[in-house]
Amino acid sequence: MSDRLLDIRDLSVEFGPVARPLRVVDRVSFSIDAGKTLGIVGESGSGKSMTALSVLRLVPEPPARISGQILFDGRDLLKVPRRNMPAIRGKDIGMIFQEPMASLNPLMSIGDQIAEAIMLHESMSADRRRERVLDLLRLVGLPDPEGRLGAYPDQFSGGMRQRVMAAIAMACNPRLLIADEPTTALDVTIQAQVLEMMLDIRRRFNSAILLITHDLGVVAEVCERVVVMYAGKVVEDADVGSLFANALHPYTQGLLRSVPSLTDTRKRLYQIPGSVPPARTIKAGCPFRPRCPARMDRCAVEMPPLVPYAPGHRAACWAVSKEMAE
Amino acid sequence: MARYLLLRLLDLVPTVFLVLTLVFIAMRILPGDPALAALGANADGGQLEAFRERMGLNDPLWLQYVHFLWDAVRLDFGNSLMSNIPISTLIANNLPHTVYLTIVSVALGLFIGIPLGLYAATQRNKLPDNALRIYSLIGYSVPDFYLGAILLIVFSLNLGWFPINGAGEGFWDGLHHIFLPALSLALLKSAFLGRLTRTSLLEVLGRDYVRTARAKGAREGRVIFRHGLRNAMLPLSTGIGISILATLSGAVAIELVFNRPGIGRLLISAIQERDYPVIQAGVMMFATFVVLVNLLMDIVYIFIDPRIRMKS
Structure with a gap:
């Protein structure tokens, strides 16, 4: 495909001794086309930020x-x-x-921090650069940009800082924007504004967005494709529609069931039992097995491969492959 | 900002007042009779009594205290009991030497310590980092007067590269005279500031905004100096302040070892000779120095950190 902007193949990230490595990202593969948004979903510790x-x-x-x-654009x-x-x-x-509070240099004015990125x-001349900074601040929807060039991060709220972060990230019109939980630290109304701003930026520049989040609501709103990660591995990837309509992996199903419903508030929220195992404790087999409602004997022995079950929809689960075979 | 500085200056008043009071009390508690100390053991009762009357020592304590404060406010410390030279003259002759020694030794400490700390931080847990660790250990362990004596023996007495005592005349001669004393004080300073630079910088380099700087495309040099060191300057400037203040205690010994004029040596000889007014004035000079350095540090913070600027 010619418009494939980012193509990650078998990416692994290891720490610790070579003989007994700690794999925090394990043979992850996915790709993003220009102008599209891909979401990586998973709990803390699933390896999505590391990716x-x-x-x-x-x-x-x-x-x-x-x-x-x-x-990236064909270059490794x-x-x-x-x-x-x-x-x-x-x-x-x-x-x-992720953390707009900590991600800006407290000793530099926001104008200088954006200008530095350019x-x-x-x-370009200092005057032109200043114009560009002002344009960026308008683009990310910061009110009164002229008056705020000399302001410091401490004078800003979380949402405003995240806008400044976005202005920095967009300063040179990048073709790929990676957003690592950009809305996690923000309250809901600001979240919506920041997401809207990112989509607006994508429309203008035809950039691709790699959005990392644990919020499926955010994914539904802005992504075309989703990669679900668990313990460093991709367990499912699909188009957004197909994932929400027909999640295959028990983990994804669990995630979807734990999204609060607006219509039925009396029901106790579903919770996937247990928590992500520390990378050190993961042995052979599927890492989700201890928490999985559909686990089989085979899961303890062998990690299921990521295989397609429908066009553009892959999952890594023995239970799913057995079900499909039947 | 001007208002903030004014407030900080006003803050100094109670501190100085407290120091003055402590000095007054200490002088009255100290064993020994000032009249006897001034006039010597051969003075007769009449002479002693006349001295006490003249110095106001027979006044009620509160009146002595009021006189004492009033004199201090006017910077009138009286005359030395030994030489009868006005103490303000003694201070004017000695203080510049101590200030000069402080400046040169702190500057040396910075010039040695900060680059060492920077290099160690970028080479964490590698050879340079371990070398700094050992250097610091030595710097902390070797007393400055001992190092001073060694330097004096090797470079002045044996090699004859540096003068043996005094402060010298003029700028270059002065620099020649001050080098070894300043170096003796600078070892500890550079050890302390080197470690502090390393620790502060490593702490800052782990912060999220440093990652942001890298994500922007800043190269390592820029990341370390523009984003790292500048933020590390906050804890570092506190360390520099401490280092300046530590020069005071160091100067007492070093001025003796190198036989240099200065407040430290003035104070030591005054103590040996029970020259109470001079001791009193010297202690006050030290206290004022501490207070002024603290004020200076507060001003430095304002320039480094916009958050403090904003609050003021």
Whole structure:
């Protein structure tokens, strides 16, 4: 496919001794087309942030060991020499982080922080750069941009800081925007505004968005495709419609059942029993087995492969493959 | 901002007042008779009585206290009991040397310590980092007067590269004279500031906004200096303040070892000779110095941190 912007193949991230590695991302593969939004869903510790940071090579190596391929526009980012990565970060790929409170430098004015993102990649006069910063602040919907250029992050609310983060990430019109839980720290009304802003930016620049979240509501709202991760592995990936209509993996089904319903508020919210096992304790077989309602003997022995069950819909589950075979 | 500084200055008044009161009380509690100390054991009762009357020592305590405060406010410390030189002259002759020693030794400590700390932080747990750890250990363990004596023996007495005592005349000669004393004080400072730079920088480099800087495409040099060091300057400037204050205690010994003029040596000889007014004035100078350095640090914070600027 010619408009495939990001194509991740067999990405693994390991820590610890080579003989007994700790795999926090395990042979993850997915791709994003230009102009599209892909969501990665999973609980904390599922490896979704690590996957995103790997794309920008922001995971410190060592201690981490990263293998596989991250093809961005056909070029494998894992083969780009480390010293050449800064030229790609912020220019071709922008990133919005989870904690707007902690992700801005407290000692630099927001105007300077956005201007720095431009200055690092494009040379232009200070006046033009200032204009560009103001344009960006308007784009992300910050009221009174002129009056706020000299303001410091501490004077801003969480939502306003996340807008500043977005302005930084969009400063050089990147073709890929990675947003790592951009709305988690925000209250609901601001969440909607930030998501709307991201979609607006995507429309304008035809950028692709990689959205990391644990909020399925957010996914339904803005994504075309979804990758569900569990304990470092992709357990299901599908188009949004197909995932919500027909989730295959028991984990995805559990996630969907634990989304609160607006119509029936009396029912106790479903909860997947247990929690994500620490990477160190995962042995052979499917990592979801201990919590899985559909577990079989085979699950303890062998990790199920990610196989397609419908066009564009894959899952990794023995129970599903057995059911389909029947 | 001006208002903030004014408030900070007003804050100093109670501190200085408290110090003055403590000095007054300490002088009255100290064993020994000032009249006897001033006039010597051969003075007769009449002379002693006349001295006490002249110095106001027969006044009620509260009146002595009021006089004492009034004199202090006017910076009139009286004359030395030993040399009869006005104490303000003694201070004017000695203080600049101590201030100079402080500036040069702190500057040396910074020039050695900060680059070491920076390098160690970027080479965490590698050889340079361990080397700094050992250097710091040595710096903390070796007393400055001991190091001063060694430097004096090796470089002044044996090699003859540096003068043995005094403060020198003029800028270059002064610099020549101050180098070894300042270096003796700077070892501990550089050890302390080096470790502090390393720790503060590593702490800052782990922050989310540093990751943001990298994600923007900033190169390591820019990340470390613009985002890292600048934020690390907050804890570091506190350390520099502590380091400046620590020079005071260090200067007492170092001025003796190198036989340099200065407040430290003035104070030591005054204590040896029971020259009460000089001790009193010297302690007050030290206290004022501490208070002023603290004020200076507060001003530095304002320049570094916009959050403090905003609150003021």
